[in-house]
Amino acid sequence: MRRLNSLAALALSLWIPLNPKPAQAQAYDGHPKLVVIVVIDQFRADLLERYRSEFKGRGFNLLLNEGAWFPDCYYNYANTKTAPGHATIGTGAYSDGHGIESNEWWDASRGYAHRVSSVEDERYTLVDLPASTKDLTGASPLNLHASTLGDELRLATQGKAKVFGVSLKDRAAILPPGQSANAAYWLDDASGRFTTSTYYRQHLPAWAAAFNSGDRLAAAAHEAGATGKGNFSSQIELTSAANHYELDFAQALISGEKLGQDPVTDLLTVSLSAHDLAGHKYGPDSESEHQMVLGLDRDLDRFFAWLDSAVGLKNVWIALTADHGVAPVPATAAALGIDAATVDLKALGEQLNAALSAKFPQAKGSFLLPGSDLPYLTLDRRVLEAIGIDEKTAEDSLSAALPEAVAKLAPPTPKEPVSSRLPPTPVVVNSYTRLQLEHGELPPTEMGRELAHSYSYHGNWYVFLMLGQYEMPDLHSAGTTHFSPWSYDRHVPLAFYGAPFQPGTYRGRVEPVDLAATFASLLGVNQPSASVGRVLTESLKK
Numbered sequence: 018m019r020r021l022n023s024l025a026a027l028a029l030s031l032w033i034p035l036n037p038k039p040a041q042a043q044a045y046d047g048h049p050k051l052v053v054i055v056v057i058d059q060f061r062a063d064l065l066e067r068y069r070s071e072f073k074g075r076g077f078n079l080l081l082n083e084g085a086w087f088p089d090c091y092y093n094y095a096n097t098k099t100a101p102g103h104a105t106i107g108t109g110a111y112s113d114g115h116g117i118e119s120n121e122w123w124d125a126s127r128g129y130a131h132r133v134s135s136v137e138d139e140r141y142t143l144v145d146l147p148a149s150t151k152d153l154t155g156a157s158p159l160n161l162h163a164s165t166l167g168d169e170l171r172l173a174t175q176g177k178a179k180v181f182g183v184s185l186k187d188r189a190a191i192l193p194p195g196q197s198a199n200a201a202y203w204l205d206d207a208s209g210r211f212t213t214s215t216y217y218r219q220h221l222p223a224w225a226a227a228f229n230s231g232d233r234l235a236a237a238a239h240e241a242g243a244t245g246k247g248n249f250s251s252q253i254e255l256t257s258a259a260n261h262y263e264l265d266f267a268q269a270l271i272s273g274e275k276l277g278q279d280p281v282t283d284l285l286t287v288s289l290s291a292h293d294l295a296g297h298k299y300g301p302d303s304e305s306e307h308q309m310v311l312g313l314d315r316d317l318d319r320f321f322a323w324l325d326s327a328v329g330l331k332n333v334w335i336a337l338t339a340d341h342g343v344a345p346v347p348a349t350a351a352a353l354g355i356d357a358a359t360v361d362l363k364a365l366g367e368q369l370n371a372a373l374s375a376k377f378p379q380a381k382g383s384f385l386l387p388g389s390d391l392p393y394l395t396l397d398r399r400v401l402e403a404i405g406i407d408e409k410t411a412e413d414s415l416s417a418a419l420p421e422a423v424a425k426l427a428p429p430t431p432k433e434p435v436s437s438r439l440p441p442t443p444v445v446v447n448s449y450t451r452l453q454l455e456h457g458e459l460p461p462t463e464m465g466r467e468l469a470h471s472y473s474y475h476g477n478w479y480v481f482l483m484l485g486q487y488e489m490p491d492l493h494s495a496g497t498t499h500f501s502p503w504s505y506d507r508h509v510p511l512a513f514y515g516a517p518f519q520p521g522t523y524r525g526r527v528e529p530v531d532l533a534a535t536f537a538s539l540l541g542v543n544q545p546s547a548s549v550g551r552v553l554t555e556s557l558k559k
């Protein structure tokens with residue numbers, strides 16, 4: 018005590034504060050309390066610039082004005098779908114590294130009863146759903162073959178870091194946080210409740226059960242203006258009330274699991290799914306999309322303000338990105354004169370079956386497995402193996418039949434010159450067999466690199482079909498989709514907020530894989546096991 022008193026006296030005499038305030042977080046802070054990765058499902062980066070002047074508060078503006086904003090972020094692969102996109106965000110790798118090439122696929126090792134989803138895992142079950150729920154098939158990251166940023170954080174802290182994922186979709190909750198996540202939570206569409214799988218835990222924690230049994234779902238239905246009976250996707254998910262509901266669940270998780278409350282950095286990934294459903298239905302250029310973006314701006318403002326009060330934004334690093342972009346609605350593009358044709362996949366399948374039947378008349382059964390999901394056309398190898406045809410012959414034959422089969426779906430060419438623009442005509446730009454993708458028999462171009470990044474093996478024979486720009490399958494309703502190597506499907510936002518980042522707009526190509534690489538470097542952990550990302554040093558404070 019005497020010693021302290023004399024130190025105090027000395028400090029007073031020298032005007033040295035005894036409890037100096039911590040240095041302002043100007044320099045890089047290696048240990049944030051919480052890292053939050055926000056993913057917007059199906060969100061093209063240009064939408065942020067299109068509606069930027071209408072943003073209010075500290076929603077998108079927190080990242081655009083107070084953070085490091087990369088407006089030119091493009092996926093460097095060709096299979097722009099939800100599951101591979103979310104796996105890429107977590108792992109900093111593409112499909113050739115993380116193993117997820119599509120949302121679902123025919124897996125020869127798991128039989129031909131149905132296509133398996135990227136996270137479906139019958140060894141587990143879903144938990145705490147109403148007794149009326151028929152399908153309790155569980156889910157896990159079984160197909161994810163690379164570690165994530167969350168896994169590396171868990172490894173580096175001997176499991177002390179807490180890592181969670183949230184989404185309305187199972188794949189978008191499970192894939193970003195990775196194998197070692199404490200838990201992932203997603204929505205059961207029929208009941209509107211959040212669930213998880215016994216891969217993570219046997220029952221929901223008390224805070225999640227309380228969220229489910231409270232009045233939050235009724236409030237979401239009211240906010241969405243839902244009137245009749247129906248599931249979550251038909252009643253709520255097409256409105257921004259779904260984002261609000263999901264972010265409230267994320268807040269309940271942060272509070273319930275005490276994320277960001279101790280010196281060990283925790284990680285949460287939140288994938289906002291509502292944009293995808295509404296985007297598919299109405300398209301990126303619709304007034305509905307405009308209102309969804311503004312609604313999300315308000316929801317993010319509320320969420321970030323809550324984070325500030327609960328954890329303190331100075332202790333939080335945030336990243337914002339998306340799992341893929343989207344094409345304009347074909348009719349919208351075609352009205353401007355762009356050759357945005359649609360392809361009737363059923364008719365295309367019939368043309369291809371006819372061509373292969375002519376080549377292999379001894380075969381019995383359909384050559385293509387049902388439910389073609391572009392860019393992949395999957396052969397039924399059993400039909401071909403039964404008549405002694407090998408994979409190369411089969412895939413080469415399918416590939417060779419594609420240009421003529423697609424051309425037969427085109428409108429007839431007029432015999433005389435016409436006085437107005439002709440309707441769009443589908444074209445095959447190129448096609449690649451699974452064997453060509455596996456062996457890297459690809460053009461030495463940027464496109465060749467994208468295709469190489471898209472490859473993963475699931476035991477079947479297939480051909481990757483590349484249609485012309487702005488072309489897509491006929492969706493049989495107003496709407497659009499994403500699946501292609503074209504830039505509109507690959508263009509997503511990338512932005513960071515937090516102490517290490519120098520606010521500003523950073524133009525020039527970057528990739529979503531750079532997110533995990535940058536955070537790994539700043540956190541002082543290994544980059545994920547298959548990471549190919551670059552540390553975005555240009556955006557870091559000196």
Ligand SMILES: [Zn+2]
Nearest residue numbers: 058059099340
């Ligand atoms: Zn998606």
